Amino acid sequence: MRKIVYLIGMAALMLGLVTKPAAAADLRVGAPIQRVGPAMSTMHLPDLVIRSAYFTPLGNCRPGGPAMYATVKVQNIGNATSPAKSGVGVVQTRDTGGKDWGNGTGLPALAPGQSTTVHYPIYYLQGDPTYMLGNHNFKVTVNAGKWITESNYANNGYKLVKVTLEPGFCGQGPDITTHTAAHIGRVIASWGNTGVTVGRKDAKRVQNGRCVFDFIYKMSNDGDLDTSPQFLNRLTNEKYQAVAVNSGLHLKVGQTKTLDTEVALTPGKHVLTMTLDGSHVVHEANENNNQYHVIVNVDNSCRSPGRTLRPMKPKMMLRQPMGSPANIR
Numbered sequence: 130m131r132k133i134v135y136l137i138g139m140a141a142l143m144l145g146l147v148t149k150p151a152a153a154a155d156l157r158v159g160a161p162i163q164r165v166g167p168a169m170s171t172m173h174l175p176d177l178v179i180r181s182a183y184f185t186p187l188g189n190c191r192p193g194g195p196a197m198y199a200t201v202k203v204q205n206i207g208n209a210t211s212p213a214k215s216g217v218g219v220v221q222t223r224d225t226g227g228k229d230w231g232n233g234t235g236l237p238a239l240a241p242g243q244s245t246t247v248h249y250p251i252y253y254l255q256g257d258p259t260y261m262l263g264n265h266n267f268k269v270t271v272n273a274g275k276w277i278t279e280s281n282y283a284n285n286g287y288k289l290v291k292v293t294l295e296p297g298f299c300g301q302g303p304d305i306t307t308h309t310a311a312h313i314g315r316v317i318a319s320w321g322n323t324g325v326t327v328g329r330k331d332a333k334r335v336q337n338g339r340c341v342f343d344f345i346y347k348m349s350n351d352g353d354l355d356t357s358p359q360f361l362n363r364l365t366n367e368k369y370q371a372v373a374v375n376s377g378l379h380l381k382v383g384q385t386k387t388l389d390t391e392v393a394l395t396p397g398k399h400v401l402t403m404t405l406d407g408s409h410v411v412h413e414a415n416e417n418n419n420q421y422h423v424i425v426n427v428d429n430s431c432r433s434p435g436r437t438l439r440p441m442k443p444k445m446m447l448r449q450p451m452g453s454p455a456n457i458r
Contacts, residue, residue: 174280176207177236179287180244182222182269184251186292190299195250196261197292203236203271204244207280213238217276220247225266225289230254236271258301259353265292296354296412304352305360305380305405306418312345313392313425320403324424327394329431339393340431344373347387348405350380352414356406363407364392367400374407396432399425 179201186197199222205211218233234249254261266289273285296302310319314331332340344364350356361376373390380386392401402422406413413419 172280173209174207174278175205175209175211175239175241176280176284177211177239177271177277178204178206178284179220179269179271180204182287182290184267184290184292186294186298190253192253192255192258194253196253196299197251198248199232199251199267199269200246200248201269201271202244202246203239205239205241208241210241211236211239211277211279214276217274219272219274219276220249221270221273222249222251223268223270225268226260228254228257228260230260230265231267253299258299262294262296262298262301262354265294266290267292297414297416300414301353302414303350303354303356303380303382303411304414304418305348305356305411306351306415307346307348307403307405307421309347311403311423312343313423314342318423318425320421320423322424324426326426326428328428332431333391335431336393338432339395340427341391341393343389344392344401345387345389346403347385348378348380349385350382353382355382356380356411358410360406360411361408362388363404364390365402365404372401394425394427394431396427396429399427401425 181200181202183200184197185200187195190196201220201222203220213236215235215237217235219236221231221233223229223231230251232249232251234247236247237245239245269287269290271285271287272279272282275282279285307320310317312318313325313327314333316325316327316331318325327340327342329335329340332342334341348362356379359376360378361374362378363371364373366372372392372394375388375390378386378388400422401424402420405419405421409416
């Protein structure tokens with residue numbers, strides 16, 4: 130009897146009349162009987178990745194406006210369309226140096242395989258403007274807050290993007306300039322085309338047909354940073370020849386220094402040009418206020434060396450035989 134029941138049961142299994150019970154968690158509803166693996170559970174989700182990212186600094190940035198723009202390309206490599214998200218910073222950029230400097234933007238819906246490029250501003254860092262200068266590493270991410278359900282969150286980052294902002298960016302940096310006229314000897318010489326006349330009376334000395342004058346001027350740092358590295362100022366004549374140099378110079382923020390040098394000039398008209406930071410080694414916020422000129426007319430009193438008159442010998446009175454005096458040197 131048992132043998133007959135066994136044979137009937139085996140026949141029923143073979144004909145599909147009876148199935149072996151299975152746990153509901155192992156079955157996909159509405160689909161043929163099969164086990165569900167990890168790949169099947171995520172195959173109908175988007176997957177966002179960053180393909181490229183770069184930054185464009187703005188040369189005319191000002192407080193309250195953008196300092197640069199981020200450009201980021203995002204692609205959906207998943208198997209489902211990602212929903213549009215415009216109210217949150219799905220794409221974000223953050224400086225890694227400890228300051229909260231960055232920004233973000235939303236994304237449109239992306240079909241599988243579709244990509245988009247977004248542009249968004251990184252604003253002037255009003256709380257600490259000088260921090261903007263120098264080297265920065267920006268971290269760029271997509272969907273860092275998991276606002277969009279994805280099949281893979283591990284690929285939402287991008288390599289650090291390095292940005293170097295030189296002194297002068299957004300008006301930040303040292304600014305070497307002058308605000309006062311120069312002095313040539315005892316004469317005030319205003320910068321520009323007015324011109325002054327000097328002569329031997331204004332000179333320190335006369336040497337080889339030239340008058341040697343003190344040339345005194347002031348320089349100031351109107352910028353937001355100390356100057357670096359050390360720099361020099363160069364005074365040239367109308368033939369672009371250097372006639373005086375002040376070197377080893379440095380200015381702190383807001384500092385003014387008075388410099389004194391010498392210049393030897395022949396009689397005639399001279400156009401003297403002072404170039405502050407004459408070798409252009411300091412990156413300044415304003416490079417357009419470093420050069421000044423003055424017109425100097427040297428009169429003919431400087432044409433020959435001055436003579437020192439010897440004192441006259443005392444006169445001697447000698448009597449002649451006839452009693453008439455004669456003056457003899």
